[in-house]
Every structure is written in C-alpha cells, then in structure tokens.
Amino acid sequence: MKSVTWLRQSNLPFQSIWLLLWCWQKQKSTGTTVDISGVSYPTVRRWFRRFREQIPASTLQLSGIVEVDESFFGRQKFGSQTIVVGAIERDTRRVRLQVIPDRAQDSLEMFLSTTVNRGSHITTDAHSGYNDLEFYGFSHERCNHSNGHFGPTNMIENFWGVLKRSLRRLYGKLTLADLPNILKEWEQRQNQPEMFYTVTNYLQATLVLS
Structure with missing residues (x-):
C-alpha cells in the first residue's frame, strides 16, 4: 500500500486528478485525455506515470x-x-x-x-x-x-x-524507463480488473491514510 501523501501534495484540483484517473482507468490515450481534461500533455503523462507507480506489486503464483x-x-x-x-x-x-x-x-x-x-x-x-x-x-x-x-x-x-498494439495507441513512442510499471499495470488489469472499474476501487486498492 502507498501513502496518500502523493495525492495531497499535488497543485492540481482534486476534480482534475479524479478525471485524469478515470481517463487512465478507461485507457484513454494521452491526447484524448488532454482534450477531455484541459490539462497539458506533460502533466497527463506525469499523472499516468504516478497512477501506475501506486499499484501494488503482484505476488501471484500461477498454476495449472x-x-x-x-x-x-x-x-x-x-x-x-x-x-x-x-x-x-x-x-x-x-x-x-x-x-x-x-x-x-x-x-x-x-x-x-x-x-x-x-x-x-x-x-x-x-x-x-x-x-x-x-x-x-x-x-x-x-x-x-x-x-x-x-x-x-x-x-x-x-x-x-494485444499489449503492443494497445501501448502504441495509448502512448505512441514507448519510454523504456516506464516499462516495468507499465507491465505492473497490465498484470493487474488482467488479474484484478475490478481495480479499474471505478476511481473509488483504485483508490481503495492503492491508498492508505497517513
């Protein structure tokens, strides 16, 4: 679990963060999210990166x-x-x-x-x-x-x-430094899809009060 501090320290209004999180959950592209939110392209990319960083690392063991x-x-x-x-x-x-x-x-x-x-x-x-x-x-x-x-x-x-086509659509040129957290996101989209159903679900799964 991550501390809620990363959310509190933002200068963005919470309504904007909520909208960015919704766009990321629904896999809107960066460009589409800019159009929907009115937030700049670099800010959208930065927040998408933050959302991925908060996802807990998987400890799942596969079987069968x-x-x-x-x-x-x-x-x-x-x-x-x-x-x-x-x-x-x-x-x-x-x-x-x-x-x-x-x-x-x-x-x-x-x-x-x-x-x-x-x-x-x-x-x-x-x-x-x-x-x-x-x-x-x-x-x-x-x-x-x-x-x-x-x-x-x-x-x-x-x-x-499917993964590579989706990454091209969502992000265009892939920054390889972001790849480990992108993979972590895709693991959880596949393994715990309910985390991405609503903004509340994501926050409940990733935040602890501090």
Missing part, C-alpha cells in the same frame, strides 16, 4: 497449464530493445510479466521459480533457455515455431500482440 514466452520491446534499429518474459495461466488468463536482462537459462528459471507454482505444466517454444525445467518441479511441453507449431503458446503470443 502455464504458457511462457519472451518478447522484445523498443526499436531494434536503435539498439534499445528490452526483453520481457511473460507467463499466462491458460484457464484463467492471469499473467505475470517481468523485464529480464537476457534470454539465458538462469534469467528464465529465476522468473519461473518466483511466479509459477511447482507441479505446473509449462508450455514454451524450443528456445534452449527452457532446458531442464523438469529439474525445478515443472512438467514441460515444447513447440517448435520453425516447424509451424504454435498451438501450445498461442495465448501468450496473442497477449503480446
């Missing part, structure tokens, strides 16, 4: 059949890509997302050991970084994308597509 994959964010031609690994629970569509330094086996195993319960059935592509998952208590199914076999990872592949 869990699809796992990595994806690149950022522009490859500028050498500024960031690697994100994701896991999605097939029955519930709950997700865990994390920036990782590389696609090495150690990085992927560290992610899985903290986000997926032992005994779960993990499906991945044929990347060698997923070798030896059985050693960590998982059963493991691979699909070879080079042979046109995508079925076992369809859900996580589709999730990446």
Whole structure:
C-alpha cells in the first residue's frame, strides 16, 4: 500500500486528478485525455506515470497449464530493445510479466521459480533457455515455431500482440524507463480488473491514510 501523501501534495484540483484517473482507468490515450481534461500533455503523462507507480506489486503464483514466452520491446534499429518474459495461466488468463536482462537459462528459471507454482505444466517454444525445467518441479511441453507449431503458446503470443498494439495507441513512442510499471499495470488489469472499474476501487486498492 502507498501513502496518500502523493495525492495531497499535488497543485492540481482534486476534480482534475479524479478525471485524469478515470481517463487512465478507461485507457484513454494521452491526447484524448488532454482534450477531455484541459490539462497539458506533460502533466497527463506525469499523472499516468504516478497512477501506475501506486499499484501494488503482484505476488501471484500461477498454476495449472502455464504458457511462457519472451518478447522484445523498443526499436531494434536503435539498439534499445528490452526483453520481457511473460507467463499466462491458460484457464484463467492471469499473467505475470517481468523485464529480464537476457534470454539465458538462469534469467528464465529465476522468473519461473518466483511466479509459477511447482507441479505446473509449462508450455514454451524450443528456445534452449527452457532446458531442464523438469529439474525445478515443472512438467514441460515444447513447440517448435520453425516447424509451424504454435498451438501450445498461442495465448501468450496473442497477449503480446494485444499489449503492443494497445501501448502504441495509448502512448505512441514507448519510454523504456516506464516499462516495468507499465507491465505492473497490465498484470493487474488482467488479474484484478475490478481495480479499474471505478476511481473509488483504485483508490481503495492503492491508498492508505497517513
């Protein structure tokens, strides 16, 4: 939980903050929010960043059949890509997302050991970084994308597509420094959608009086 201090110290009228929060919850783009609220573009971006920062970090452990994959964010031609690994629970569509330094086996195993319960059935592509998952208590199914076999990872592949299209629509050029908190937001949109139904729900979930 976060202190309410971040809300009290603002010079913006509370009515404006409420409207900005509503726009962010409803996934209005930055430009649309400027038009609705009359607040400047930099101020909207700053407040959207604040709203994301207040979301509690997830401690959710996934179970059952869990699809796992990595994806690149950022522009490859500028050498500024960031690697994100994701896991999605097939029955519930709950997700865990994390920036990782590389696609090495150690990085992927560290992610899985903290986000997926032992005994779960993990499906991945044929990347060698997923070798030896059985050693960590998982059963493991691979699909070879080079042979046109995508079925076992369809859900996580589709999730990446939806996420990237949404980020382009909402923010245009993505600031990679914001990516960890953006991923945290998307985890909770998927796992706790009720937090985003109303402004009151968000405030109840993220604020404590101090």
